[in-house]
Amino acid sequence: PLHESAWKAAEASAARGAEALGRTDEGHWYLTVSTTRPETMLGDTAVAVHPDDERYALLVGVDVELPLTGRTIPVISDAFVDPDFGTGMVKVTPAHDPNDFEIARRNDLEFLDILTPEARMSENAPERFQGMGRFEARKAVVAALEAQGLYAGEKLHTHQVPHCYRCGTVVEPRLSEQWFVRMAPLAHPALQASLDGTVTFAPTRWKKVYEDWLENIRDWCISRQLWWGHRIPVWYCRDCDEQVVSRDDPTACPGCGSQRLEQDPDVLDTWFSSWLWPFSVFGWPDATDDLRAFYPTHTLSTAPEILFFWVARMVMAGYEFLGEEPFAQVYIHGTVRDKLGRKMSKSLGNGIDPLEVVDRFGADALRFTLISAAGVGTDIYLDPEDLEASFAPGRNFANKVWNAGRFTLMSLGDGPVAPPSEVDDDLELADRWILSRLSRTTAQVTRDLERFRLHEVAERLAYEFFWGELADWYLELVKPRLRGEAGEASRQAARSTLVTVFDAVCRLLHPLVPFVTTALWNRLPFPEGEGRPEDLIVAPWPDPVPIWENPEAESGLAALQELITEVRSLRKEYGVKEGRGISLEIGAVPESFRGTLDVEMRSLQRLASVESVAIGDEFQGRIGAHAVLKSGMELFLPLEGVIDLDQERARLRGEIRRLEGQLAGAEKKLANESFVSRAPQEVVERENEKARSFREQLDKLIEKLSDLEGA
């Protein structure tokens, strides 16, 4: 209800479309406001409108009677109010709403706390409501308004209310006294550290998030009403106004000498101790050796949701207490989520028990799986219901390392191992190849680790290098040599190479699969005269060895692989049983591959499972499987009686179609004037080379096909 003195203004306002205004049958003016929490009206100390809202301009400053309370409160204006929401008029409850609290501070309003800590109506509420719970009071207030004919009705309004993260109870804001830390002076150096690159973030997008928060820094409430924690070191004197802040428990008030001191019942926010972590773990505030040796640290690895709570505050504390940043890099890893995208958490109970994973798949499998899933800036989705799907690959890899390691140790035997430099002259293609691959892999993996590209490390080092190159090819290639079948010099060269490579790969893999690599490395013989580090975990990280990098060995072995793979593929295509010995004929051998072929003849026979290999080009008119490799090399498997000619023709046609497509693509590019003139020379050259190779293969295949058409 409005005081009669304001009725004139009300009438004028109503003419301007003031929606909140109404009039009783008796002609009394009143205001209607809406709320989702009717009981809070008992604590209202104003009604607010927007300063630019013409409809209500005349009413600002008038008094209204607040029903049920006997109190009179003013209409005020504040920019917070949204004129387009509801009637454009808001009730203001400073003690029980954060926004209203701010409005009250700006407008010098009263604060009336009508709730007890237990969320019952306090002595500040009208007597008839005192002691009621808030929900009970809500009903009672509505009923009381209704009884007085002051209730305008209700309307559905969907909004979100804060709930306790543990018990789900609706949280009511309530005025209280808390300790705060003034943050602006602390934030400044922490912001500067990011701006000037002293502290960097990976992925880089977190840099902006960090800086935005510090630029809009708010004071930090450090009081917590919890049972556990560091108690706030403040004592209040019961006999005077003195407050004592002290490290030691004071016994008497320094102001009046009273002994009646009472410590603040609250405890400190957990982060108030956690932000000291980078140096408190080293014994700070004592100037310990550890602190000198290890502070500042290098990289902090942490989760995105505590970037502000913890990371930013550690940087602040670092500068504040030690004058130096606590770490140079912050790596923000992904969050592990369940199938529905929910963060795995104890309270949701949607997590995976790491101990169960360790039990079923092994600790290395757990670690490896998470690393191989850790794409930069991406979350990790795992299905708690299907651990097999998530962790089997990790277990399989660890198992592979174990088996390859067992084989390595067994094959090396006991004799002394020569350092690689001493067997240099005896190194064979496979040795030179794997050393070359090792050096390149080392360089790549080191770079990937430095850039936190952990999943790339898993892919390149574990799958491509260890499994795909070392286990699948090198170990297979050197088996006979390790058995001594190619002579002692060859055996020693292979042993030396294998020890070198296995030692290095254990060091590289150690961060991914620490347990299995340690178990193997401890038993790995070391070359004569080479010092053995104390333990794998402290063994120096391998460096790339540029003199090992050997493009000829790599291309030679690649050609050998292609040859072997093609033979295997053809055998399979025509269902040639494992046991059945067949012969292989190779033609058009490139000059550069002749030497390799001679030397690796045995490897070829063994790995392609062919009984004999002949070099020649008398394939014309003969029945069998034909193929042409990238280098133009031709191969022929005489399979008369086994091969189905229709199938062979179809296969050749398929090959021809594939090559024609590739050739067409390359030729189209090369026919494009602007490609030839604008693309870098080497790109054009490469395209030319591709086209040439496609054409050569194509010509040969077409010839073979036409050869068969007549048969």
Added chain:
RNA sequence: GGGCGCUUAGCUCAGCUGGUCUAGAGCGCCUGCCUUACAAGCAGGAGGUCACUGGUUCGAAUCCAGUAGCGCCCACCA
């Protein structure tokens, strides 16, 4: 409401400075193998209009804009 991210094979995801990408891996699937390191394995295979539309460029999964869908974080209007 503000900010950010994602969309590529049946599934989970790589693909960095545009050109070896007619696009890879693991799992799953098909075929053949218990080959004295490994069947949790070996060998061979099938499977993709790179969400859509437009733009930039000699050239786009990749860069830009828009659209659709999915998701995360922060704030929260009585």
